[in-house]
Amino acid sequence: MKRKILVIVIMLFATLMQSQDYSALWEGHYSYLNIKDTSRGENKIYAAAENAIFTYDINTFEIEKISTINGLSGETISTIHYSQDYGLLLIGYDNGLIEIVVDGEVNVLTVVDILDKPTIPPTNKRINHFNEYNGVVYIATDFGISVYDLTGLEFGDTYYIGDNGAQIRVEQTTVNGGYIYAACFDNNGIKQASVASDNLIDFQEWNTISGGNFVSVQEHLGSVFAVRANRRVYRIENGVLNQLTILNDPILDVKSNDDYLLITTQNDVYVYDVNFNLILNPTFNEELNTSFTSASFHSGFLYIGTESHGVLKTDIDIGISYEELHPLGPLANTPFSILAQYNSLWVTYGDYNYYHTPTPFKNQGFSRLTGDEWLNVPFENVLGARNLGQIDVNPLNASQVFISAPHFGILEVNNNEPTILYDESNSGLESLVVPSAPNYKSIRLDAKTFDTSGVLWSLTARIEEPLKSYNPDNGQWNSYDFTSLIPDGFNGEIGYNDIVIDFNNTKWIASVNNGVIVFRENNGNQQLINIALEEQNMPSAYVNTLAFDQNNQLWIGTLQGLRVLYNTGNIFQDEAIEVQSIIVEQDGLPSELLYQQAISDIEVDGANNKWVGVTGSGLFYFSSGGQETIFHFTKDNSPLPSNNIMDVSIDDDSGKVYIATDKGLLAYGSGSSGTEEDFEEAFVYPNPVRPDFNMAEKKVKFRGLPENVNIKITDIEGNLVAEAQSNVNLRYKGYHLEIDGGSAFWDGKNLGNNTVASGVYLVMLTDLDSLETKVLKIMVIR
Template sequence: MKSLINRLNNLTNSFIYKNLILFSLLTTIYFTFSLQNLLIAQNENNIALGEWRTHLTYFDAQTLATSPEKVYVASQNGLFFYDREFSNLEVISRIDGLSDIGISYLQYLPNIEQLLIAYKNGNIDFLSDNEIKNFPVFFEDAAILDKQIYHIYYLQNVVWISTNAGILEIDVESETNKRIRNSYQNLGENGEIIKVFATTIQDNIIYAATEKGVRYTSLNASINKNDFRNWQTIPSTQNKVIESIGSSNSTVFFAIQNEGIFSYNGITSNRVSQIPITSVYDISENRTNLTGVFISSETGIYQIEGTNSSFQVNKIENDLIKAPRQAISENGILWIADNRTGLITNNSSNFVSLFPSGTYSQNTWGFIQAKEKIIAFSGGYTEPFTPLNRTTGFYVFEDGEWINYNAENRDITSKPIPNVRDLVGATYSETENRVYFASLQDGILVWNLADDTFSVFDSTNSPLPHNRIIDVETDNLGNLWVALSGSNLREDAYMRKQPNDDNSSSWKGFRFNQTRTTFPLSLEIDENNTIWARLSRFVQGGILVFNEDEENTILIESVNSGNLASNDVTALKSDQNGVMWIGTPAEVSASVRTFSDIFGLFNGQDLNARDVFFESRQLLRDETITTISLDGGNRKWFGTTNGAWLFAEDASKQFLHFTVENSPLFSNQILDIEVQDKTGEVFFATPNGIISYRGTSTAAKTDFSNVKIFPNPVRPEFNGVVAIEGLTQDANVKITDISGRLVYETDSFGGTATWNGTDYNNTKSKSGVYLVYVSNQDGTEGFVGKIVFIE
């Protein structure tokens, strides 16, 4: 016992010491306790420390492919499959090894039992049961500038890939040996490069749907298919855009843009009059009985059966079929990729809609969090001040699921909101239990969390001078602060609304006699309730700083007037110590500076931001800072155009740098970062969608009433780190074996401490019980827990 106390000498007078006696009495029976009585294990809705998960869009299915075991579906930016045996859905992403994002077409290759995944940018993956292999030959061909892939046709161990640059022919005879056999790029009637949207093969002739008609040639080996003069055009299609093509029973079917569906028997072409003239997305061949095709169009799905002289056309009717993009038939069972209802099938007699939980759109402008919810809003604008007219609303992540709110009514699971456009800012008012959204065109959207209802503040029902709201923030008194874009000098450019009072009398306006102040980009409020507004670089830029008493100053790049690295300020963040962190573009001498003299802002003192140094050079000096965020330990996350970086509280140490090349990130352009306070999960918004990473720091607690240790028990296959979560700031953590030998010691980052399961000699822990002793900084409070390792 003395040995143990010596190792824990700073805890002898604390709560911890009192519990050591109890634990020593338990050492003789530690193998008998029930695993059900361990401290709290990881919540099933969370991911392990250091792991990633994707948050993509799945309801808007674009293309699908079927294998004997699975049905694969690609959406706007995601990929998932339906497991036929277990009737469940699973997501596949860059976390699993996909090389890219943005899938244009899927094709299953039964001879090698692999899925061919074609991306819009020309990249290609082959997916088997146990691995994903990239086939980047076409993607890396520098001679081809536009590599957009539209369609894949498969027959007899060869695939024909339709692209903006022509047709790519790939031999896929074996699992391991894949090679490009030919690339046909000059298929125009005069040898010019033309876009090819799809291909089909009928009676040893390959037909290509192009932007200049249906072009075709023989597949006989004696024919030089690289010579454009050996390609012919179906006369009725000359110089017309052919949207899609397919074949069955010696008949070729193709869609002419704005003219309808046509059949071709090798001599003449005729319109299929039973199908309306509308946009056609795909013509799929029914390969299970080798008869008929399925037309996926703007007005629905049509099945054509019969011969050129006698067609039977049937429309597939069901309320779930709203925007079909592709349909595959297997012995009477339909699998449909629908752009509004995901994967549709009548596999169980009745039609059902299937898709994983995800965001409504890949568009995300920024994040906030409210009551453990992560809220992503999806509006936007292009500078200078042109709205994107997005009506995609916002998405809420809670308990491992997404709920989408918008006025578009495309996703059948979305909840309706008022028709407000371009949500570009948001804030949570804990005092009112409301979320406020800034709409760049339609005022302020108010979401009352208590009853899930919505209202709107605009110029018709509030003192707002107009409806161009660029940001909203809440101060620590519960006041709502509003930044308006493009006010004239006679109008208020900023407003404050008192909490729990929506009357006009609760609003106060602020205006400043400089044009630059009328074009703010975002607001940040420091611990003293001082308002910091980033100003647009197109109207001189800089930072406006003011308070409720209308004291104000403008910080610019001039020495003693702010000493900013640039007037083009791209990010502002006030940290837990009251220091304002300022981000700027890479074009200037220093991308990150700090401002800590907040008490001298309005008293006439010289005001100078300071450079931040890391390893004897200016921090991130060659990077464009897009966003700055804090984790629970006050560490700094920097989003840039070159990935995401995590630095220590004072930037003295770099912990992480994520890029597309070394992580599953979808893009190196980081639009925003939000760290979930409770779990430490870090959400990254990119132009291609949202992805998150489970960080090692959570918001600190005020006591130890809700400590969690996970995973617990630690099983043999686990290779991550153990987290002790729910701690106070900078809590001391000691881990001992059951005999009292100190194994590991650390302090928490925010509310979380971690242990990789090894001792100071880097020796992996053996099976048994390990004791966890935690105390706050002054030793007056503590916690005792246990971890079980199983070999």
């Protein structure tokens, strides 16, 4: 009955509370290895990673994911609780947000009352614990206790239980024997009140039965157990705390499941029976090399959340072997650099600050996605290289990859195995030299790329010869001096962010202090200039990213805006170099595109359109000239977990756009692809189009098209259903059949604006330049 009533309530409030499901066009590639909390359902275990959830069915052993793709916010999760009576999963966040996932429902319900409450400081809104009792949930927070009615899905009172009604940090609550108990921090101790009182908002109703810092209070089979921050565990009897034990490590999680009290520390899970007898003690496993975070018990098995291995499942009667449970995914939700190339996606997790100092060091390896399979190479295997950054694949040997490691050098990877770390001792790379600390070694390198002949070019800051070339075929290193442009190599340039190479083999370099640096070897002579000045229309000398488009125009992303250099061919002959801003019309007035915005990445797709990542403002998708904004994805209108875009990479074959944010990795699956010379690679998918495929949202896709093409779709009798032509039926213009680069998209509707019936349809392709033709067949099943 409770679940039926709940469905009615949800229907009444759906327009206010439901988040959107984005699974039609988006994919989430989150990491589920770092578990924040676990909870058990009727036949499932729920596990919360940093900003996503997965469920494990204890009967079918199936694992399912819940993430921003399904409507979660992408914020940092602090705690979860599953209500078996109401079929609800409650998710609490560090920022005070609460989200509710309803059994059998697609959308996620969002509760923003605490998040938006102006009387509570933003730093004090963290959700610490959910305690369900008689149809309500007592929510322990950093400001006190809030009451939430599960039947009406609405808030009741908020209890500020500190002295004189002050806001205090409450870690956990529990109810037993007619009393509600609160474990409080900041020396506020254990507080107790009558749960039946109508006046719990009065702080004087709450009695302090013990002082100190408490991290937990938990009812278990008629008894109440309390845990102090000093690792001591107590039983509360008649308002008195009786000490039971002192554990070795700080206590992170306490739960009561069936006949067991579960206490979790970073190295142990202690399983106690009703008499507080220790019956099982799973402990740190050197092979797994991870820390525990939480634990739940269900049907004879213990499920232990960890920091780096998801959930470990073990038989409570054995407790010595673990089964690792989690969805496939990358190592972490902090991608720094990504590269989609040769049907693979590479991911690293390094970082550096504004001054290009790689601190703090991050001990993480790298990840590779091939098809649906993730390969994660841990830090232990990357030869000591920390803060891994930019990835480059040898164009002449796809199994050979080079990953920059600022401070450490360049890591070479062959067939997914790290094989050598290049540094100042075994290569042409150079460390900076600090006169006051001559033994200090640091190779400030990140930006690098391959040229078409398979030579790797890299940039190292704070030295006089920053540009290095390396030929993997013969092992030869060369260095190139920049002192004619930057006389003081140590102080004159602190970092290089990007390098691109044009068809003339000219190197275009994004720097921190010197704008765009242009380098060319000219018959043994070096040509070296830069574009950095306000007189050259540069908004900032700090350049983050560079990209050449299909018209050989250079797109420049700076810390304070976007610029384009249209004439790149005569760069060394032009005496008055000037880059251009893009002027668009907004509200009838001309304005600069992305004025003063920090551009983090620029990528060019197969249609010559531009994907531009912006720190703090999400991802923009512009037409080829930048005059039209096709999409602007943010965390408010898409499944992006953050508006801070770290990197973007496009799979040229599928058109899939991979987006790295500071809170996770996603893919937008409806990007355009590059054009082809002929129809040899042309195909359509899905084929057949089955009844469960939503053509209007997901679109039927055609790939492998030439640059100038006409497409006609007819039924089997020859009646025209849809038609499109390159440069006419452009994408996102509202046509049923649209062309974008080497791709086309059909929403399944005919000329009469009706969805087509079941049947076989012919797709007639014509290359308008060569007049080559090809016919594809597609079956639609409705």
